[in-house]
Amino acid sequence: MPWELTLCLLFGGMVALLLTGMPVAFAFLVVNLMAAYFFLGGTAGLMGAVTGVFTSITSFTLLPVPFFILMGELVFHSGLGLEALNVMDKWLGGVRGRLSILAIIMGVIIGSLSGSTIATCALLGTILLPDMLKKGYSKHLSLGPLMGVGTVDALIPPNALTVVLASLAAIDVGQLLIAGILPGLLMTALYLLYVMGWCYLKPQDAPLYQVQEFPLREKLRVTFLYLLPLGFIVFMVIGLIFLGVATPTEAAATGTLGSFILTILYRRLSWETTRRAVQGTVKVTVMIFMIIIVSSTYGEILAFTGAASGVTGLITGLRFPPLLILTGMLLVVLALGSFMETVAIMMITIPIYMPVIKALGIEPVWFGVLMLIALETGLITPPFGVTLFVMKGVAPPEVSMADIWKAAIPFVIIDVLCMFIVLMVPWTATLLTGLMGTQ
């Protein structure tokens, strides 16, 4: 069978099953079992698909995924995330657009601890959105920053999605985690500039209101008490990886231990907190790993049928500049992201993309950062980005889906702009990795 047809059957079958509402993991399972039977030699192929499950996730490099999630869940359920939000609220004072700015800053801080875009959006949306609307903020300035900042989550470590991508694409996990920092900060700066610029042009969208002023002493007290300890946890993860003192797995474990110690010190570690944090972690981990497990055969089928090498040959034979090809690949991810889940997109695209990336001699870490931006942008891309629906879920009934789409568009444009900058200036992604210590 020609590889083009194989690719169409695999991809088409997957998309068709996903559209039926079947859970992503099991849509992969059905397609892969059928493909394994027909392309990998009948029963022997099926057996290979089943035994492949064993090696798919029994890997030390994937261990940071549950650790990062547990770390974030502990911070959420113990209420420490909320305390950090209150600290930043005290520092911002009476600046115009303060709640939108607060949403962005807190999205970065909480997102860096939680590693889950959807969780960050849901938390901030629940806490800040009602207040924003009550204070007369336009829907545009209320909804947009809350959704947009989720994209930054994937770039600022620690992040579970980065570990999954690095593991699938055989990129150094530590390097990819660190490489996201500068683009993440760049994106945050662009968001802040946009919000402040909008407030300047349309002040009626973010009316000023009476804010309680706190003395400097109080601000410093709460910062030392609630914000710096969280910063210590982030350091235990990012700092240890950057300095080369610990592997990403070890850093993630120590970060999780740090979260436990912190919740004990704040007397927030109860049976209920632990139960909810562990339950939340098991849910997200199993959801992600189940997709990885059942789609382990997908890459093998693509390689065995010649589809992966066919696509690589086709793309490299086009004689287009690598930058143009890379742009095309990212556009495909963006398009998929507007209706598909991120891990599923990774599982479908990475086995095809990585041989092309290697053949074109593109720096894998740089590519990884661009992929992360594209994947996360997809989450807020109308009409079907997942974060849009999360926002609809937490927003009051008067907020329509059209409001959410309109509010998301400027942030999608900013994300694309950031992706363009990282594409044109690769050192934004590779500068920090060059400074890393070796373990």
Add this chain to the structure above:
Amino acid sequence: MKGFWRLFDRTIEAMAVLAGATLLFITGAVCYSIFLRYFFRKTTIWIIPTTEYALLWIVFLAAAWLLREGGHITTDILHCRLQEGHKRILDMIMHSVAALATGLLVLLGTWHVLDCFSNQVTDVRAVTVPKGAVFLVIPMGSFFLSLQFFRQAWREFSQIRKRG
């Protein structure tokens, strides 16, 4: 049948609790290995392979429970636009297909486990363990997944029949 499904629910909940306990155990185990290495210059060779196997166990122990809780992510852009009756028919078909696919995992997984035990196959990492003992969780977890899918398909079928 109600008694059977009550027992089934308690079993998958117990398995999910075990998955959570395993998660806490591997967190502690990795921290312990770091502690030993940095402060006592000792290595613990069993921790890395154990945590690797634990990842597989966590997933298959909790997969059926997560399915019951509706935690496996779906893409419902078309599904949510269907009429209620059509949605139920589609769900019944897809749950049945998934029940068959996971049933196939049970069959092939059990076959492989038996093969591993009869041929004394081992998985060689830092420590050597009988592969069948680790692999066992795949057919076991898939069995509960298959039953849960079957249950969901049956529930849709009953609703369709009730509405005529």
